[in-house]
Amino acid sequence: MGFTGRRRGVPVAALVLALFAAGCEGAPRERPGAGPETRPEPAAGPALPVARVCGAPAAGPARAPAGAVPVDPAVVGDLVAKTEAHGPGTTFWLRPGRHRLAPGPYDQVVPKEGNRYVGAPGAVLDGRRVNQYAFGGPARDVTIRHLTVENFAAPQDEGVVNHDSADGWTIERATIQHNSGAGLMAGARQRLLASCLRGNGQYGMNAYKAGDSIKGLVVEGNEITGNNADDWERRQPGCGCSGGVKFWAVDGADVGGNWVHDNRGAGLWADNNNNDFLVERNVLEGNDGSALIYETSYNAVVRGNEIRRNGLVEGRAAAADGDDFPYAAVYVSEAGGEPRLPARTDRIEISGNVLEDNWSGITLWEAADRFCNSPANTSTGYCTPLVGDVRRCVRPAIATAPLHADCRWRTRRVEISGNRFRLDPAAVGCTTGCGRMAVLADRGTSPAWSPYLGGRVAEAITFAQDNRWHDNAYTGPWTFVARDPGRTLDFARWRAAPYRQDAGSTLSARDGG
Numbered sequence: 001m002g003f004t005g006r007r008r009g010v011p012v013a014a015l016v017l018a019l020f021a022a023g024c025e026g027a028p029r030e031r032p033g034a035g036p037e038t039r040p041e042p043a044a045g046p047a048l049p050v051a052r053v054c055g056a057p058a059a060g061p062a063r064a065p066a067g068a069v070p071v072d073p074a075v076v077g078d079l080v081a082k083t084e085a086h087g088p089g090t091t092f093w094l095r096p097g098r099h100r101l102a103p104g105p106y107d108q109v110v111p112k113e114g115n116r117y118v119g120a121p122g123a124v125l126d127g128r129r130v131n132q133y134a135f136g137g138p139a140r141d142v143t144i145r146h147l148t149v150e151n152f153a154a155p156q157d158e159g160v161v162n163h164d165s166a167d168g169w170t171i172e173r174a175t176i177q178h179n180s181g182a183g184l185m186a187g188a189r190q191r192l193l194a195s196c197l198r199g200n201g202q203y204g205m206n207a208y209k210a211g212d213s214i215k216g217l218v219v220e221g222n223e224i225t226g227n228n229a230d231d232w233e234r235r236q237p238g239c240g241c242s243g244g245v246k247f248w249a250v251d252g253a254d255v256g257g258n259w260v261h262d263n264r265g266a267g268l269w270a271d272n273n274n275n276d277f278l279v280e281r282n283v284l285e286g287n288d289g290s291a292l293i294y295e296t297s298y299n300a301v302v303r304g305n306e307i308r309r310n311g312l313v314e315g316r317a318a319a320a321d322g323d324d325f326p327y328a329a330v331y332v333s334e335a336g337g338e339p340r341l342p343a344r345t346d347r348i349e350i351s352g353n354v355l356e357d358n359w360s361g362i363t364l365w366e367a368a369d370r371f372c373n374s375p376a377n378t379s380t381g382y383c384t385p386l387v388g389d390v391r392r393c394v395r396p397a398i399a400t401a402p403l404h405a406d407c408r409w410r411t412r413r414v415e416i417s418g419n420r421f422r423l424d425p426a427a428v429g430c431t432t433g434c435g436r437m438a439v440l441a442d443r444g445t446s447p448a449w450s451p452y453l454g455g456r457v458a459e460a461i462t463f464a465q466d467n468r469w470h471d472n473a474y475t476g477p478w479t480f481v482a483r484d485p486g487r488t489l490d491f492a493r494w495r496a497a498p499y500r501q502d503a504g505s506t507l508s509a510r511d512g513g
Contacts, residue, residue, distance in 0.1 A: 050259035050283045051221045054196035058173045059121040060146025064093040068118065073097030079117075079125070080109055088139075089114040094147060096122035101131050105153070108163070110137035119147030119174075127152030127160070127179070136163035140187075143170045154181030156202060156232070157241065162187065165209040171195055180230065182206035186250075191218040198223070201230035202241060204263070208248040213273070217253040219245065228264040243269050244287065252276045252343075262286040267310065269293040270300070270335075273385055276343035280304045284329075288313035291358070295333040296409040298385075299343035302330065307355045312428060315359030319433035324485045326438040329358035333365045336465070337413030340386065348414040356422040360436045361478070364411050364467055368444035368457035372407040373398075376446050384409055399451040408452070411439075412465035416472065423476030436488075438481035439467055439501075458483045463498065471504040478507060 064070050068091040072078045079099055082092060094117065101107045108131060111117070117135075125134055125147060134149045135142070144161065152160040161176055161184035162169050170191045176183035177198040184192070186207035197204030204227040207214055228242035243265040247253060249272055260267040260282060267287040270277060274297035283306045284291035291310040294300055310329045318327055330350060337347035355361055369376035372383035372393040383390040386406040392398075393407035423435045441458040444450055461467065462483045480494035480501070481487060489499070491507045 051194060051223045051257060052259065053194055054175070054198050054223045054225060057175050057196060058146065058194065060119045060123065061093070062121060065091055065118060067091060068093040070095060071099065073099045076100045077102045080107065083109055083111060083115065088112040091116040091118060094119045094123040094125070096120045098124045098126045100126055100128065103130055105130065105132050107131055108133040109135045111135060111139045111142045113139045114141045115139065116143040116145070117147060118145050124148040124150060126150060129153050133163040134160045138164055138166050140166055141168040142166065143172070144174055145172045146174065148175040148177070150178045152179040154179060156181060157206065158182065159185035159206050162190070176200065186214055186217055188215045192220070192222055193218070194221045196223050197227060199226040199229050201228070202232055203227055203243060203246050205245045207246065207250055213249040213251050215251045217250050219253070219255045219258060221257045224258060224260045225262050231264055233265055240271070243267065243289070245269070246271065247274050248272045250274045253278070255279045256281050258282045260284045260287065263288065265289045266293050267291045269295070270297050271295040273297060275299050275341050277301070278344065285309050290331045291329045293331045293333065294335045294348065297335045298338040298341050299345055300348045301345050302350045303352045305353045307353055307358060309357050311359035315434055316429065324433065326360050326363045326436040326481050326485070328360040328363035328438065329355055330362045331365070332363065332411055332414055334367065334370060334409035334411055336411050346413070350414070350416045351418045353419045355419060357424055357427045359428060359430070359434050361421050362416055362437055364414055364439040364461065366411040366441040366457055366461045368442055368452050369446055369450065370409065371452065374447060374450065383407070395449045404451055410465060411461050412467060414467045416469045419472045421472060421474045421478065423478060425477065435476060435478050436481055437469070437478060440481055440484055442484070469502045469505065472502060473505065474507040475510060
């Protein structure tokens with residue numbers, strides 16, 4: 001999938017094509033001059049308690065657990081050999097030191113079902129920029145604890161740990177860092193707990209499973225920082241292939257208590273028919289792009305998060321380029337509540353969050369030309385879960401119910417309430433283009449048979465799709481954008497007819513003002 005209209009995607013690697021037929025993600029565009037020299041200073045640290053696991057990782061057992069098989073770092077390939085020699089359900093204890101695999105690019109550990117890999121203090125599995133993958137294969141219910149995995153050279157879109165997206169894995173108190181590609185992939189029922197995903201070339205985690213959805217995913221208490229170190233958006237502009245964590249077709253995810261900071265690109269990005277997300281108690285700060293993107297997806301609760309200083313690199317570059325799109329800390333793109341899909345909510349609920357000194361606040365966006373079977377859609381051959389078969393979305397059926405609605409990923413049933421939005425333009429380094437809240441779309445232009453031409457989608461997202469702000473508190477010089485990027489409103493007009501947004505909300509020049 002990808003952004004269309006204001007933001008545009010292009011095809012990416014064959015791994016993604018296995019699911020999308022010819023699809024890809026789009027991304028917030030990285031503008032010239034938005035390289036490392038324009039990045040903000042790293043976050044000083046959140047005010048709320050967070051998972052500082054990268055700086056102080058929990059030590060593993062100094063002695064082998066009862067019944068565990070010791071693995072010797074002095075013997076190249078010892079981990080692979082002992083995995084092959086022992087049956088399912090075996091525990092392996094990696095002694096202190098640097099463990100190495102054989103020198104072939106595809107040499108890797110292929111666990112058996114239920115295997116457990118536990119690192120002693122100082123145990124590191126080092127790919128030496130030679131091996132592509134650390135742990136792969138289809139075995140279920142594998143556990144990796146207290147182990148550092150680093151310096152593997154996975155290709156674009158592929159992952160180092162759980163390379164084949166097997167189900168039921170637990171990665172706990174691990175450090176996965178300085179690898180190319182993604183630090184890890186994800187399968188169904190995977191749990192990522194109290195771990196450090198740091199400085200990986202593309203993603204910290206790429207939650208993607210070829211040809212299938214991922215049912216049930218827990219991401220709890222992790223530190224996710226400095227990922228997309230290889231700057232993929234600059235190497236492949238518009239690829240949408242970078243960030244802290246990317247979620248693809250995940251059905252049921254609990255993302256809580258994480259510190260997601262200083263990633264190049266977005267912090268968390270849920271894209272492509274995700275459903276039933278709970279994103280709560282996270283600190284999302286200092287990411288170059290949005291803190292959270294929820295795109296072409298359904299039904300989410302986003303609550304109790306601290307969201308600070310996100311999008312400054314992207315926002316400043318856009319302003320310098322004359323781009324008037326409202327680049328936001330929380331970006332909802334063609335995503336909404338859908339009662340027909342089972343989830344803990346039938347809306348997108350964004351409530352009880354603190355958003356402070358981000359480039360902008362929350363943007364609700366819908367691209368008019370993005371729908372199933374449109375040549376302008378960046379996921380050709382792929383459709384919404386309400387339709388499934390993209391070939392159904394043709395004239396004349398697409399012009400009437402139910403396909404007229406169900407062939408689109410629609411931004412609808414989004415409720416934004418009880419949040420605190422604070423903005424100090426001096427802290428953000430902003431003279432124009434920042435401090436905006438937005439609900440908007442572009443004009444439909446193609447194909448000629450599209451039933452969404454002209455301003456139909458802009459009217460719908462603004463007035464007819466039950467998107468509403470209420471009972472929020474704003475501090476600072478906020479402005480509001482409705483229907484299209486050029487329509488900027490002050491607080492009074494935003495609240496008045498015909499928009500009628502932010503009932504019960506307040507706006508003050510400064511805290512206590």
